[in-house]
Amino acid sequence: MYAVIQTGGKQYRVAPGDTIRIERVDGKVGEKVNFGSVLAVHTDDKKMVLGADAGKASVSGKIVSQGRGKKLTVLKFKKGNQYKISRGHRQNYTAVQVSDIKL
Numbered sequence: 001m002y003a004v005i006q007t008g009g010k011q012y013r014v015a016p017g018d019t020i021r022i023e024r025v026d027g028k029v030g031e032k033v034n035f036g037s038v039l040a041v042h043t044d045d046k047k048m049v050l051g052a053d054a055g056k057a058s059v060s061g062k063i064v065s066q067g068r069g070k071k072l073t074v075l076k077f078k079k080g081n082q083y084k085i086s087r088g089h090r091q092n093y094t095a096v097q098v099s100d101i102k103l
Contacts, residue, residue: 001043004041007023007025008023018097019098021093023093024066024092024093025094029063030063032060032062033094034059036058039054040054061098061100062096062099064095066094067092068091068092069093071089072089073086073087074087
């Protein structure tokens with residue numbers, strides 16, 4: 001059984017036992033997280049549940065860690081003007097282990 005959920009403006013295909021990295025969610029390590037925005041559910045008997053019926057489903061998980069991603073460096077450069085700007089960015093994330101999918 002797997003489900004497609006939406007969180008943080010992105011969509012993820014999850015199954016029980018999967019660990020996913022999503023946009024940062026407030027909470028401490030070990031707390032439960034519920035994802036209410038379920039877009040689709042594929043059951044064990046090969047039925048796909050979509051639309052309003054999938055909206056009734058819920059996916060729950062547990063926060064495994066909070067962290068920051070690798071540093072990305074952005075370099076802006078214009079020739080002939082001695083113009084160089086270097087900036088870095090690290091995105092915050094939450095690692096969640098999916099424990100349950102309920103219809």
